[in-house]
Amino acid sequence: MVFRSVHYSYPLSNQEALSGVDLSISEGERVAILGENGAGKTTLLKHMNGLLRPTKGFVEIEGVDTRKAKTYEIARKVGMVFQNPNHQFFAQTCWDEVAFALRNFGYAEEEIAKRTEAALRDFGLWEYKDESPFLLSSGEKKRLSIASVMVYDPSVLVLDEPTAGQDAGQKRRIGEMLSTFKGKAVIVSTHDMEFAVKHFPRTIIISRGRVVVDGPTREVFYGEYWASAGLLEPQVVALAKALGMTAKPITAQEFVKAFEEAVAK
Amino acid sequence: MSWASGLTFVHGDSFLHRLNPLPKIVIVIGFFLAAIYVYDDLFHLIVLFGLSAALIVAARQTRRWWPTMKMSLFVAAVIAALDYAFVGGLWFSVAMGVRFLVVVSAFSIYSLTTPPDDTAAVFMRIGLPYSFVVAFMMSIRFLPLLAKEAQNIVDAQTSRGFNMSTRNPIKLIKNYIPILVPLMVISLMRADSAAQALETRGFGYTNKPSSYGSIGFSAWDWLVTVGSVALIVYATLQRVGLLI
Amino acid sequence: MKAIEVKDLSFAYQNATRYAIRHVDLDVEEGDFVVIAGPSGCGKSTLIRALNGLIPHFYEGKYEGSVILEGVEVASKQPHELFKLVGTVFQEPESQLLTFSVEREVAFPLENAGIPRDEMRRAVDEVIKRLNLEALRYRSPNELSGGEQQKVAIAAALVSKPKVLLLDEPTSNLDPVSANSLIWLLHELNLQGMTIVVSEHRLPLVVEFSNKLVVMDSGMIADVGRPVDVLGKYADKDIIEVPDVLVIADQLTRAGLYAGDLPLSVGQFLSSTKGLKPVI
Numbered sequence: 077m078v079f080r081s082v083h084y085s086y087p088l089s090n091q092e093a094l095s096g097v098d099l100s101i102s103e104g105e106r107v108a109i110l111g112e113n114g115a116g117k118t119t120l121l122k123h124m125n126g127l128l129r130p131t132k133g134f135v136e137i138e139g140v141d142t143r144k145a146k147t148y149e150i151a152r153k154v155g156m157v158f159q160n161p162n163h164q165f166f167a168q169t170c171w172d173e174v175a176f177a178l179r180n181f182g183y184a185e186e187e188i189a190k191r192t193e194a195a196l197r198d199f200g201l202w203e204y205k206d207e208s209p210f211l212l213s214s215g216e217k218k219r220l221s222i223a224s225v226m227v228y229d230p231s232v233l234v235l236d237e238p239t240a241g242q243d244a245g246q247k248r249r250i251g252e253m254l255s256t257f258k259g260k261a262v263i264v265s266t267h268d269m270e271f272a273v274k275h276f277p278r279t280i281i282i283s284r285g286r287v288v289v290d291g292p293t294r295e296v297f298y299g300e301y302w303a304s305a306g307l308l309e310p311q312v313v314a315l316a317k318a319l320g321m322t323a324k325p326i327t328a329q330e331f332v333k334a335f336e337e338a339v340a341k
Numbered sequence: 342m343s344w345a346s347g348l349t350f351v352h353g354d355s356f357l358h359r360l361n362p363l364p365k366i367v368i369v370i371g372f373f374l375a376a377i378y379v380y381d382d383l384f385h386l387i388v389l390f391g392l393s394a395a396l397i398v399a400a401r402q403t404r405r406w407w408p409t410m411k412m413s414l415f416v417a418a419v420i421a422a423l424d425y426a427f428v429g430g431l432w433f434s435v436a437m438g439v440r441f442l443v444v445v446s447a448f449s450i451y452s453l454t455t456p457p458d459d460t461a462a463v464f465m466r467i468g469l470p471y472s473f474v475v476a477f478m479m480s481i482r483f484l485p486l487l488a489k490e491a492q493n494i495v496d497a498q499t500s501r502g503f504n505m506s507t508r509n510p511i512k513l514i515k516n517y518i519p520i521l522v523p524l525m526v527i528s529l530m531r532a533d534s535a536a537q538a539l540e541t542r543g544f545g546y547t548n549k550p551s552s553y554g555s556i557g558f559s560a561w562d563w564l565v566t567v568g569s570v571a572l573i574v575y576a577t578l579q580r581v582g583l584l585i
Numbered sequence: 586m587k588a589i590e591v592k593d594l595s596f597a598y599q600n601a602t603r604y605a606i607r608h609v610d611l612d613v614e615e616g617d618f619v620v621i622a623g624p625s626g627c628g629k630s631t632l633i634r635a636l637n638g639l640i641p642h643f644y645e646g647k648y649e650g651s652v653i654l655e656g657v658e659v660a661s662k663q664p665h666e667l668f669k670l671v672g673t674v675f676q677e678p679e680s681q682l683l684t685f686s687v688e689r690e691v692a693f694p695l696e697n698a699g700i701p702r703d704e705m706r707r708a709v710d711e712v713i714k715r716l717n718l719e720a721l722r723y724r725s726p727n728e729l730s731g732g733e734q735q736k737v738a739i740a741a742a743l744v745s746k747p748k749v750l751l752l753d754e755p756t757s758n759l760d761p762v763s764a765n766s767l768i769w770l771l772h773e774l775n776l777q778g779m780t781i782v783v784s785e786h787r788l789p790l791v792v793e794f795s796n797k798l799v800v801m802d803s804g805m806i807a808d809v810g811r812p813v814d815v816l817g818k819y820a821d822k823d824i825i826e827v828p829d830v831l832v833i834a835d836q837l838t839r840a841g842l843y844a845g846d847l848p849l850s851v852g853q854f855l856s857s858t859k860g861l862k863p864v865i
Contacts, residue, residue: 112762113730113731122496162523162527163490163497166519166520177502210526213626224501240758241754241786243624243824245624306760306762307762308762310829311789314851315829315830315854318851328829328833328836331829339842458684458686478685479683482683485727538683540639541673542694545665545697546668547698550698551696551698551701552702553688553692553696
């Protein structure tokens with residue numbers, strides 16, 4: 077995926093939502109996009125699957141310029157899971173909900189049956205196949221919304237705020253699930269720093285429509301970008317800096333280990 | 342949703358902004374009646390439209406009025422086409438389209454310059470029940486929110502390969518289900534949240550709620566109201582043939 | 586008088602197969618800052634609804650036990666009769682703002698109470714000043730950011746001068762800075778004497794200001810106590826979000842490298858004088 081000097085303004089708006097974004101993401105990369113609300117994260121995401129097209133500059137998905145392709149062609153390659161599952165649920169059964177994308181993309185009936193069953197089983201939702209999606213718990217709804225995108229095996233998976241409103245256990249399960257998607261690029265937009273740190277080796281911070289920093293998560297977290305991006309420094313980082321640690325731990329486990337090693341010396 | 346910009350209130354300081362809602366309601370009624378009275382007289386309809394546009398310019402809201410008019414142009418064209426197909430007469434059909442434009446433009450004069458709370462106050466003044474006024478105002482308040490949700494839903498379904506455009510009319514109607522069902526569900530959820538907020542803010546505590554705002558009625562308001570009513574009466578009488 | 590007394594409260598929503606909350610006992614003193622935590626579905630929201638009367642009036646079902654708020658039996662009053670005692674802020678910022686301007690939103694509860702106009706204006710001005718909303722006075726809700734919207738919701742909840750403020754996952758839809766700002770506001774209100782009960786997932790932001798942490802699981806209260814005591818038990822579990830500094834301190838204590846009270850914030854970790862053995 078390549079963004080080259082991408083600018084975007086919403087209709088009837090004087091302000092640019094994106095002011096010159098350059099980035100490229102390779103096959104199989106896992107990237108977290110951080111930024112405060114209003115920084116342009118969602119706008120950026122919508123350029124990734126063709127929902128929006130730049131007013132200046134261009135976006136290429138697998139070499140294809142998004143301005144020259146139809147939205148559903150791009151969506152076929154880049155699966156997007158939105159923050160609120162209620163924005164997509166409409167079917168009578170979970171089966172139909174998952175099969176929806178396959179039907180839209182014109183898969184054969186046999187293939188649809190095979191993939192839908194596999195997706196439901198993989199996400200632990202097989203027992204609900206004939207039940208209404210609206211009756212699921214919040215964690216199950218989240219899994220169903222991801223399943224309904226994974227079912228057509230896009231090469232890139234984009235998730236908008238996957239951990240918003242989730243409890244600790246649910247967050248862990250989502251993180252683990254995302255780690256199992258080998259060979260796919262996984263991009264999340266989030267302001268959950270602990271989640272970003274645990275599962276995403278690369279972090280991009282967006283502020284006011286621009287990329288503030290783009291690099292390995294550890295380096296980004298120890299840089300001085302927080303205030304300008306409207307984010308809070310994670311406790312582990314703040315503590316390590318305050319103690320003058322030379323090591324750069326980004327999780328509690330790493331901190332404890334680094335601390336013990338420093339003491340041992 | 343940019344086409345609704347002409348129907349949404351924005352702060353401003355023009356003459357029209359400072360008028361009480363009542364004279365403005367009279368003005369809008371005046372336009373509606375005038376549009377009826379001239380019926381299919383294309384020339385006078387265009388004059389009426391021009392008059393409404395002039396008022397918009399005076400209120401300095403042209404920029405917000407325009408997207409709404411663009412959308413209305415589309416609807417007006419449909420009206421004209423239907424009239425031409427079923428009733429006949431080119432100029433007649435065009436006149437019907439322009440009449441629609443006059444109606445929308447006149448309504449927009451009111452919506453652009455009147456804070457909804459003032460409209461609510463007028464409703465209360467004329468004796469409509471409190472719960473009705475609150476319900477009416479809340480539905481207007483939540484309209485932009487629901488429009489945003491509708492867009493989110495379209496985005497979510499498009500991302501799963503959903504394609505709205507099709508020539509088959511039956512399929513077109515079926516195509517609305519993945520949009521309408523989530524919209525209904527979300528609207529009901531919002532309504533539920535709003536109802537809970539109403540309850541916890543004391544709605545229903547007493548039958549005699551008070552009113553925070555008070556809108557005055559100045560000399561200008563009298564002038565415009567009386568002037569507009571006079572014009573309406575004159576036009577009516579003339580139309581009805583009771584005057585020379 | 587206790588601010589809130591919950592006695593053996595159980596509730597099952599209509600048509601539900603099981604109880605949403607069971608045998609809940611909870612005491613809240615005036616001036617407490619209570620945080621209710623627990624996994625999704627544990628009954629946090631149900632408990633909050635039982636405190637402001639939405640349960641059993643708005644949500645019908647099987648109701649057992651009692652809730653007494655500022656001396657009033659909650660179940661015996663309609664929610665709209667209780668709004669002078671308790672204010673509520675909900676999770677979705679925009680759904681709870683019902684009018685077209687911040688000023689009217691704050692005035693709305695007083696209009697509902699039939700308060701005369703002059704008194705209303707004074708109360709509205711006071712709340713707007715208290716929460717620093719003057720700059721936003723005439724703006725409409727959909728022009729505001731999530732954090733601003735929640736602030737307005739708090740203002741509207743406070744205008745009727747309640748003694749207790751309830752918040753149901755108020756920071757869910759906010760980014761970290763706005764969330765932090767909101768929690769600080771709650772802390773200030775608490776210092777001024779407001780009793781606060783807030784259900785939250787994002788514990789690291791809020792526990793340092795709280796004096797009572799309630800952990801719920803499957804409809805029952807699993808733990809109640811000082812945050813530092815309760816969190817210590819959950820440091821290595823996955824049930825609630827324990828602040829990293831506490832997890833770290835907990836593990837270092839076991840390794841013999843940290844002695845002293847478990848911290849709830851970075852500041853507390855650093856200032857714990859008995860804390861660190863000299864290092865680095």
